Amino acid sequence: MKLFGSLTSPYVRRLRIWLENTDYEFVALDVFSSEGRAQLESVSPARKIPLLQLGKETIFDSRIIFSFLNKKLQREELTLDDENTLSLIDEANQAYVHLFMLSKSGVDTHQDSFYFNLQREHINNLLLHFEGMVSAGHFKQWNYPAICLFCLLDWIDFRHLENLENTPALKEFRDKHQDHEYVQLTNPR
Template sequence: MKLIGSTTSPYVRRIRILLDEEPHEFVNLDIYGEGRDELRRNNPALKIPMLEDDGQDIYDSRIIARYVSAKQGRDPLTWNQQNQLTLIDAANDSAVTLLLSERSGLDTSADVMFFNLQRERIMTTLRTLAAMVDDGQFEEWNYPAICLYCLVDWLDFRSLVNFEGVESLLSFRDHHREQPWVAATDPRTA
Protein backbone atom coordinates (compact mmCIF):
# COMPACT_ATOMS: atom_id res chain seq x y z
CA MET A 1 0.00 0.00 0.00
CA LYS A 2 1.36 3.41 -0.97
CA LEU A 3 -0.10 6.74 0.14
CA ILE A 4 0.86 9.78 -1.92
CA GLY A 5 0.35 13.20 -0.39
CA SER A 6 2.01 15.96 1.60
CA THR A 7 2.68 16.34 5.29
CA THR A 8 0.80 19.64 5.53
CA SER A 9 -2.49 18.53 3.93
CA PRO A 10 -5.35 17.92 6.39
CA TYR A 11 -6.85 15.44 3.92
CA VAL A 12 -3.64 13.43 3.82
CA ARG A 13 -3.18 13.64 7.57
CA ARG A 14 -6.58 12.08 8.25
CA ILE A 15 -5.65 9.07 6.10
CA ARG A 16 -2.22 8.75 7.71
CA ILE A 17 -3.89 8.65 11.14
CA LEU A 18 -6.52 6.19 9.91
CA LEU A 19 -3.82 3.92 8.48
CA ASP A 20 -2.22 3.88 11.94
CA GLU A 21 -0.08 0.74 12.07
CA GLU A 22 -1.21 -0.55 8.66
CA PRO A 23 1.95 -1.30 6.64
CA HIS A 24 2.27 1.34 3.96
CA GLU A 25 4.73 3.59 2.18
CA PHE A 26 4.16 7.34 2.46
CA VAL A 27 5.36 9.50 -0.43
CA ASN A 28 5.59 13.14 0.64
CA LEU A 29 5.22 15.48 -2.35
CA ASP A 30 5.64 19.21 -2.75
CA ILE A 31 2.54 19.41 -4.95
CA TYR A 32 3.17 23.04 -5.94
CA GLY A 33 6.84 22.46 -6.75
CA GLU A 34 8.99 19.52 -7.78
CA GLY A 35 6.31 16.96 -6.87
CA ARG A 36 3.78 18.34 -9.34
CA ASP A 37 4.96 16.04 -12.15
CA GLU A 38 4.63 12.96 -9.95
CA LEU A 39 1.15 14.09 -8.94
CA ARG A 40 0.22 14.43 -12.64
CA ARG A 41 1.51 10.91 -13.32
CA ASN A 42 -0.43 9.37 -10.42
CA ASN A 43 -3.73 11.24 -10.12
CA PRO A 44 -5.61 12.77 -13.05
CA ALA A 45 -7.68 14.79 -10.55
CA LEU A 46 -4.41 16.50 -9.46
CA LYS A 47 -5.27 16.27 -5.79
CA ILE A 48 -3.99 14.55 -2.70
CA PRO A 49 -4.12 12.10 -1.07
CA MET A 50 -3.96 9.22 -3.48
CA LEU A 51 -3.68 5.57 -2.52
CA GLU A 52 -2.18 2.73 -4.54
CA ASP A 53 -2.87 -0.80 -3.32
CA ASP A 54 -2.59 -4.06 -5.25
CA GLY A 55 -3.16 -2.36 -8.61
CA GLN A 56 -6.09 -0.28 -7.28
CA ASP A 57 -5.70 3.52 -7.46
CA ILE A 58 -7.98 5.64 -5.28
CA TYR A 59 -8.02 9.41 -5.79
CA ASP A 60 -9.96 10.98 -2.89
CA SER A 61 -9.59 10.94 0.91
CA ARG A 62 -13.22 10.02 1.52
CA ILE A 63 -13.05 7.04 -0.84
CA ILE A 64 -9.62 6.06 0.51
CA ALA A 65 -11.12 6.03 4.01
CA ARG A 66 -13.93 3.73 2.87
CA TYR A 67 -11.41 1.43 1.20
CA VAL A 68 -9.04 1.31 4.19
CA SER A 69 -11.89 0.91 6.68
CA ALA A 70 -13.28 -2.02 4.69
CA LYS A 71 -9.82 -3.64 4.62
CA GLN A 72 -9.52 -3.11 8.37
CA GLY A 73 -12.98 -4.62 8.99
CA ARG A 74 -14.47 -1.43 10.43
CA ASP A 75 -18.19 -0.77 10.33
CA PRO A 76 -19.32 1.55 7.52
CA LEU A 77 -20.13 5.10 8.52
CA THR A 78 -23.70 5.94 9.50
CA TRP A 79 -25.70 8.59 7.67
CA ASN A 80 -25.08 10.99 10.57
CA GLN A 81 -21.34 10.36 10.33
CA GLN A 82 -21.49 10.90 6.55
CA ASN A 83 -23.20 14.25 7.21
CA GLN A 84 -20.49 15.14 9.73
CA LEU A 85 -17.88 14.47 7.06
CA THR A 86 -19.79 16.63 4.57
CA LEU A 87 -19.65 19.53 7.02
CA ILE A 88 -15.98 18.97 7.81
CA ASP A 89 -15.11 18.73 4.11
CA ALA A 90 -17.12 21.86 3.27
CA ALA A 91 -15.19 23.93 5.81
CA ASN A 92 -11.92 22.33 4.74
CA ASP A 93 -12.54 22.97 1.04
CA SER A 94 -13.41 26.62 1.64
CA ALA A 95 -10.38 27.11 3.88
CA VAL A 96 -8.07 25.57 1.26
CA THR A 97 -9.63 27.89 -1.33
CA LEU A 98 -8.89 30.92 0.87
CA LEU A 99 -5.33 29.78 1.57
CA LEU A 100 -4.57 29.18 -2.12
CA SER A 101 -6.17 32.53 -3.02
CA GLU A 102 -3.97 34.31 -0.46
CA ARG A 103 -0.89 32.52 -1.78
CA SER A 104 -1.90 33.66 -5.27
CA GLY A 105 -1.76 37.28 -4.11
CA LEU A 106 -5.51 37.83 -3.79
CA ASP A 107 -6.95 39.84 -0.92
CA THR A 108 -9.30 37.32 0.70
CA SER A 109 -10.40 39.86 3.30
CA ALA A 110 -11.95 42.03 0.56
CA ASP A 111 -15.73 42.43 0.54
CA VAL A 112 -16.11 40.19 -2.53
CA MET A 113 -18.96 37.72 -2.87
CA PHE A 114 -16.73 34.69 -3.54
CA PHE A 115 -14.55 35.24 -0.47
CA ASN A 116 -17.55 36.27 1.66
CA LEU A 117 -19.27 32.98 0.78
CA GLN A 118 -16.17 30.96 1.71
CA ARG A 119 -15.84 32.72 5.09
CA GLU A 120 -19.57 32.32 5.75
CA ARG A 121 -19.44 28.59 4.94
CA ILE A 122 -16.45 28.07 7.21
CA MET A 123 -17.92 29.86 10.22
CA THR A 124 -21.46 28.46 9.83
CA THR A 125 -20.02 24.99 9.55
CA LEU A 126 -17.67 25.46 12.50
CA ARG A 127 -20.55 26.67 14.68
CA THR A 128 -22.54 23.56 13.72
CA LEU A 129 -19.56 21.28 14.39
CA ALA A 130 -18.90 22.97 17.75
CA ALA A 131 -22.53 22.33 18.73
CA MET A 132 -22.05 18.68 17.76
CA VAL A 133 -18.91 18.50 19.90
CA ASP A 134 -20.81 20.09 22.79
CA ASP A 135 -23.55 17.49 22.27
CA GLY A 136 -21.02 14.64 22.58
CA GLN A 137 -21.23 13.53 18.95
CA PHE A 138 -17.45 13.30 18.54
CA GLU A 139 -16.52 11.51 21.76
CA GLU A 140 -15.49 8.28 20.02
CA TRP A 141 -12.11 8.42 18.24
CA ASN A 142 -13.32 7.29 14.82
CA TYR A 143 -12.86 8.54 11.27
CA PRO A 144 -15.20 11.56 11.60
CA ALA A 145 -13.43 12.57 14.83
CA ILE A 146 -10.05 12.16 13.11
CA CYS A 147 -11.26 14.40 10.26
CA LEU A 148 -12.55 17.03 12.67
CA TYR A 149 -9.26 16.95 14.55
CA CYS A 150 -7.30 17.43 11.32
CA LEU A 151 -9.55 20.29 10.20
CA VAL A 152 -9.37 22.21 13.48
CA ASP A 153 -5.64 21.70 13.90
CA TRP A 154 -4.96 22.71 10.28
CA LEU A 155 -7.12 25.85 10.56
CA ASP A 156 -5.17 26.80 13.68
CA PHE A 157 -1.82 25.89 12.07
CA ARG A 158 -2.61 28.11 9.07
CA SER A 159 -4.22 30.87 11.23
CA LEU A 160 -7.23 30.90 8.91
CA VAL A 161 -10.04 31.50 11.40
CA ASN A 162 -10.83 33.17 14.66
CA PHE A 163 -12.11 30.47 17.00
CA GLU A 164 -14.13 32.96 19.09
CA GLY A 165 -17.52 31.39 19.75
CA VAL A 166 -16.34 27.91 18.72
CA GLU A 167 -13.70 27.39 21.41
CA SER A 168 -15.02 23.89 22.08
CA LEU A 169 -13.39 22.88 18.79
CA LEU A 170 -9.99 23.84 20.19
CA SER A 171 -10.80 21.99 23.41
CA PHE A 172 -11.75 18.94 21.32
CA ARG A 173 -8.44 19.20 19.47
CA ASP A 174 -6.44 19.61 22.66
CA HIS A 175 -8.20 16.63 24.26
CA HIS A 176 -7.15 14.34 21.39
CA ARG A 177 -3.52 15.40 20.99
CA GLU A 178 -2.32 12.13 22.55
CA GLN A 179 -4.18 9.86 20.13
CA PRO A 180 -2.04 7.47 18.06
CA TRP A 181 -0.32 9.07 15.06
CA VAL A 182 -1.50 12.59 15.88
CA ALA A 183 1.93 13.83 16.98
CA ALA A 184 3.70 11.88 14.23
CA THR A 185 1.59 13.64 11.56
CA ASP A 186 1.73 17.18 12.99
CA PRO A 187 2.24 19.57 10.02
CA ARG A 188 4.31 21.87 12.24
CA THR A 189 7.08 19.26 12.34
CA ALA A 190 6.95 18.47 8.61
Protein backbone atom coordinates (compact mmCIF):
# COMPACT_ATOMS: atom_id res chain seq x y z
CA MET A 1 0.00 0.00 0.00
CA LYS A 2 1.51 3.29 -1.15
CA LEU A 3 0.13 6.77 -0.33
CA PHE A 4 1.29 9.61 -2.57
CA GLY A 5 1.02 13.19 -1.39
CA SER A 6 2.73 16.38 -0.38
CA LEU A 7 4.02 17.15 3.09
CA THR A 8 1.77 20.23 3.30
CA SER A 9 -1.61 19.07 1.94
CA PRO A 10 -4.37 18.93 4.58
CA TYR A 11 -6.05 16.12 2.59
CA VAL A 12 -2.87 14.04 2.72
CA ARG A 13 -2.11 14.90 6.32
CA ARG A 14 -5.53 13.75 7.55
CA LEU A 15 -4.93 10.32 6.04
CA ARG A 16 -1.40 10.10 7.41
CA ILE A 17 -2.61 10.92 10.93
CA TRP A 18 -5.55 8.51 10.65
CA LEU A 19 -3.21 5.77 9.40
CA GLU A 20 -1.13 6.04 12.58
CA ASN A 21 0.50 2.68 13.36
CA THR A 22 -0.57 1.23 9.98
CA ASP A 23 2.00 -0.33 7.67
CA TYR A 24 2.14 1.65 4.41
CA GLU A 25 4.66 3.54 2.29
CA PHE A 26 4.38 7.32 2.02
CA VAL A 27 5.74 8.90 -1.16
CA ALA A 28 6.27 12.61 -0.56
CA LEU A 29 5.92 14.75 -3.69
CA ASP A 30 6.79 18.40 -4.16
CA VAL A 31 3.76 19.29 -6.29
CA PHE A 32 5.10 22.80 -6.91
CA SER A 33 8.29 21.56 -8.64
CA SER A 34 8.48 20.33 -12.24
CA GLU A 35 9.97 17.01 -11.04
CA GLY A 36 7.17 16.50 -8.52
CA ARG A 37 4.51 17.39 -11.09
CA ALA A 38 6.04 14.92 -13.56
CA GLN A 39 6.08 12.18 -10.93
CA LEU A 40 2.47 12.97 -10.01
CA GLU A 41 1.42 12.92 -13.66
CA SER A 42 2.95 9.46 -14.01
CA VAL A 43 0.56 8.06 -11.37
CA SER A 44 -2.51 10.33 -11.66
CA PRO A 45 -4.23 11.64 -14.78
CA ALA A 46 -5.85 14.33 -12.61
CA ARG A 47 -2.50 15.36 -11.08
CA LYS A 48 -4.19 15.53 -7.68
CA ILE A 49 -3.10 14.36 -4.28
CA PRO A 50 -3.57 12.28 -2.27
CA LEU A 51 -3.75 9.03 -4.15
CA LEU A 52 -3.38 5.49 -2.91
CA GLN A 53 -1.87 2.63 -4.88
CA LEU A 54 -2.86 -0.90 -3.95
CA GLY A 55 -1.00 -3.15 -6.34
CA LYS A 56 -2.48 -2.41 -9.76
CA GLU A 57 -5.40 -0.40 -8.36
CA THR A 58 -5.26 3.33 -7.66
CA ILE A 59 -7.68 5.43 -5.62
CA PHE A 60 -7.66 9.14 -6.55
CA ASP A 61 -9.62 10.94 -3.81
CA SER A 62 -9.10 11.37 -0.05
CA ARG A 63 -12.74 10.57 0.84
CA ILE A 64 -12.71 7.42 -1.27
CA ILE A 65 -9.30 6.44 0.13
CA PHE A 66 -10.64 6.85 3.67
CA SER A 67 -13.88 4.95 2.92
CA PHE A 68 -11.99 2.08 1.30
CA LEU A 69 -9.38 1.81 4.05
CA ASN A 70 -11.90 2.28 6.84
CA LYS A 71 -13.96 -0.61 5.49
CA LYS A 72 -10.83 -2.73 5.00
CA LEU A 73 -9.34 -1.91 8.43
CA GLN A 74 -12.72 -1.77 10.23
CA ARG A 75 -11.67 1.23 12.32
CA GLU A 76 -14.73 3.41 12.81
CA GLU A 77 -18.36 3.63 11.82
CA LEU A 78 -19.45 7.02 10.55
CA THR A 79 -23.00 8.25 10.95
CA LEU A 80 -24.89 10.32 8.39
CA ASP A 81 -24.10 13.38 10.55
CA ASP A 82 -20.39 12.47 10.42
CA GLU A 83 -20.52 12.17 6.63
CA ASN A 84 -22.30 15.53 6.35
CA THR A 85 -19.70 17.10 8.64
CA LEU A 86 -16.91 15.71 6.45
CA SER A 87 -18.61 17.24 3.41
CA LEU A 88 -18.67 20.64 5.13
CA ILE A 89 -15.02 20.34 6.18
CA ASP A 90 -14.14 19.42 2.59
CA GLU A 91 -16.11 22.45 1.32
CA ALA A 92 -14.13 24.77 3.60
CA ASN A 93 -10.87 23.07 2.63
CA GLN A 94 -11.65 23.41 -1.06
CA ALA A 95 -12.54 27.10 -0.75
CA TYR A 96 -9.31 27.82 1.13
CA VAL A 97 -7.22 25.80 -1.34
CA HIS A 98 -8.72 27.76 -4.26
CA LEU A 99 -7.95 31.07 -2.58
CA PHE A 100 -4.43 29.90 -1.69
CA MET A 101 -3.67 28.73 -5.25
CA LEU A 102 -5.03 31.96 -6.76
CA SER A 103 -3.00 34.04 -4.32
CA LYS A 104 0.11 31.95 -5.08
CA SER A 105 -0.56 32.73 -8.76
CA GLY A 106 -0.47 36.47 -8.06
CA VAL A 107 -4.22 37.10 -7.96
CA ASP A 108 -5.47 39.56 -5.33
CA THR A 109 -7.98 37.38 -3.48
CA HIS A 110 -9.04 40.28 -1.25
CA GLN A 111 -10.53 42.22 -4.15
CA ASP A 112 -14.21 43.15 -4.08
CA SER A 113 -15.55 40.74 -6.68
CA PHE A 114 -18.44 38.32 -6.78
CA TYR A 115 -16.29 35.16 -6.70
CA PHE A 116 -14.01 36.22 -3.86
CA ASN A 117 -16.86 37.72 -1.83
CA LEU A 118 -18.79 34.46 -2.23
CA GLN A 119 -15.77 32.38 -1.15
CA ARG A 120 -15.17 34.54 1.93
CA GLU A 121 -18.87 34.37 2.86
CA HIS A 122 -18.83 30.60 2.34
CA ILE A 123 -15.74 30.23 4.54
CA ASN A 124 -17.03 32.52 7.29
CA ASN A 125 -20.34 30.65 7.50
CA LEU A 126 -18.56 27.30 7.70
CA LEU A 127 -16.11 28.47 10.37
CA LEU A 128 -18.99 29.79 12.48
CA HIS A 129 -20.79 26.48 12.00
CA PHE A 130 -17.70 24.53 13.14
CA GLU A 131 -17.25 26.95 16.05
CA GLY A 132 -20.79 26.12 17.18
CA MET A 133 -20.22 22.40 16.76
CA VAL A 134 -17.02 22.43 18.81
CA SER A 135 -18.65 24.63 21.47
CA ALA A 136 -21.56 22.17 21.66
CA GLY A 137 -19.21 19.25 22.34
CA HIS A 138 -18.81 17.75 18.87
CA PHE A 139 -15.36 16.49 17.91
CA LYS A 140 -14.54 15.29 21.45
CA GLN A 141 -13.45 11.91 20.11
CA TRP A 142 -10.18 11.89 18.10
CA ASN A 143 -11.70 10.18 15.06
CA TYR A 144 -11.59 10.87 11.32
CA PRO A 145 -13.96 13.88 11.36
CA ALA A 146 -11.99 15.46 14.24
CA ILE A 147 -8.70 14.76 12.45
CA CYS A 148 -10.08 16.39 9.28
CA LEU A 149 -11.20 19.49 11.18
CA PHE A 150 -7.84 19.71 12.92
CA CYS A 151 -5.95 19.42 9.61
CA LEU A 152 -8.10 22.15 8.05
CA LEU A 153 -7.55 24.51 10.98
CA ASP A 154 -3.84 23.84 11.21
CA TRP A 155 -3.38 24.23 7.45
CA ILE A 156 -5.14 27.62 7.31
CA ASP A 157 -2.91 28.74 10.18
CA PHE A 158 0.21 27.35 8.46
CA ARG A 159 -0.70 29.13 5.20
CA HIS A 160 -1.67 32.35 7.07
CA LEU A 161 -5.15 32.24 5.52
CA GLU A 162 -7.15 32.77 8.70
CA ASN A 163 -6.70 34.06 12.20
CA LEU A 164 -8.63 31.84 14.61
CA GLU A 165 -8.83 34.53 17.32
CA ASN A 166 -12.47 35.23 16.33
CA THR A 167 -13.35 31.55 16.75
CA PRO A 168 -11.93 30.69 20.19
CA ALA A 169 -13.42 27.19 20.37
CA LEU A 170 -11.75 26.30 17.05
CA LYS A 171 -8.45 27.78 18.19
CA GLU A 172 -8.63 25.83 21.45
CA PHE A 173 -9.55 22.64 19.56
CA ARG A 174 -6.56 23.05 17.23
CA ASP A 175 -4.16 23.96 20.03
CA LYS A 176 -5.13 21.04 22.28
CA HIS A 177 -4.36 18.47 19.58
CA GLN A 178 -0.89 19.81 18.73
CA ASP A 179 0.79 17.31 21.08
CA HIS A 180 -0.46 14.13 19.35
CA GLU A 181 2.55 12.17 18.11
CA TYR A 182 1.35 11.86 14.51
CA VAL A 183 0.24 15.49 14.45
CA GLN A 184 3.81 16.43 15.28
CA LEU A 185 5.29 13.90 12.83
CA THR A 186 3.15 15.30 9.99
CA ASN A 187 3.55 18.99 10.88
CA PRO A 188 4.27 20.84 7.59
CA ARG A 189 6.23 23.64 9.28
